[in-house]
Amino acid sequence: MCSPSGATASEARPYATWNDCPMASAPLTTQAFNELIDLLGQIRDDYVLSPARFTDELDVVEGFRYVTQLLSEGAELFVEGDPERPRFSNIVSPARKFLGDNADAIYQQAVIRGDRSYRISGRRDAQSYISFTVHGADPAGGINGKVLADRNDRDLLVADDGTFEITLSPVEHPGNWIRLDPAARLVLVRNYYLRARSAQTDPTIAVQMAIEPLDQLAPPAPLDDATFASRLRAANDFLRSTTLALRVFGTPGTVPFRSNTPNTVGTPWSFRNADVDAAGAVDIYYSTGSFDLGPDDALVMEGTIPPCVFANVTLWNAHMQTLDYVHQRCSLNSAQIQTESDGRFRIVISDRDPGVPNWISTQGHRQGDIFWRFLLPEEQPPTPTCTVVPVGSLAG
Secondary structure, three states: OOOOOOOOOOOOOOOOOHHHOOOOOOHHHHHHHHHHHHHHHHHHHHHHOOOOOOOOHHHHHHHHHHHHHHHHHHHHHHHOOOOOOOOOEEOOEOOEOOOOOOOOEEEEEEEOOOOOOEEEEEEOOOOOEEEEEEEEOOOOOOOOOOEEEEEEHHHOOOOOOOEEEEEEEOOOOOOOEEEOOOOEEEEEEEEEOOOOOOHHHOOOOOOOEEEEEOOOOOOOOOOOHHHHHHHHHHHHHHHHHOOOOOOOOOOOOOOOOEOOOOOOOOOOEEOOOOOOOOOOOOOEEEEEEEEEOOOOEEEEEEEOOOOOOEEEEEEEOOOOOEOOOOOOOOEEEOOOOOEOOOOOEEEEEEOOOOOOOOEEEOOOOOEEEEEEEEEOOOOOOOOOEEEEEEHHHOOO
């Protein structure tokens, strides 16, 4: 134990760093765990409590909550993930949010290897859209590696009862097949739902999706020091990439669909149509910008939604997390948005309820992000127009 003889764990350790701590057994895992402890301290000081990043108490408190949710994701995907015997887990939920989650989608993930072969079995049920993207390693250590292959449900052979199978392998297989590049490290599944009740809040929504290796494998060997240390370090890299490596909120962004002028959004833009290597979904047109509103302000967004499979707009906090969508409204999809007779919409973003349709609450946040998704639109989505007005001017 790294404390003086007779000292309690709460007393100061007698070592300058955790690296100086003697490790009698499992030295590699102990070292990786010590690195996690040191990383958490750095994240506390240089991310959550950094005045260059956050000054509002709400942003700071949510920052600490955000870190605990990232620990949950890192443990599930990287610490418990086995590319030899992968399984799908949900990426986000009402209790785990990061990297721009979405109330209207169920996202799934599994770690894989590019030199192995797998079978995905699933069922298309109430989804408006399902996609599968194979990603390479993220140089930053996260889950945003380059998309190496993608398929959506429009391209799949699906049985009358909605079931399907997909083979992921380096060598072509008959039927639904996705080629695995040697660099493949992760497969992501996106299940989008266009419903009056958002999928993440609907207990009747259940995605049926599984992944398994094609080869018959023996049960895994007992966990060893080197294997677990490697997994823990991968989780540490993920934690670092989603905190210290994030763009400082409020500084200019570089993605082409972002407006860097507060209270506006950028021109909708698709990675696939622009022929750009992407880490995100390739079938979606994105548009984003930030809001900066006082308690008596309202941001009015107006425009039209082109014919498309799915569209929604959502609010994120400064940590790229959706606001509370279980108890309040922080997003609207195209089945929830009320439009005028000419098809135009007017969406109002404010802290106070203006008493009009299509209100999205900032829930006490002075600043945050606005994020639009247009999925498989039949034409270029127009950029919503944005105007800041007194919230009191909207009632009646």
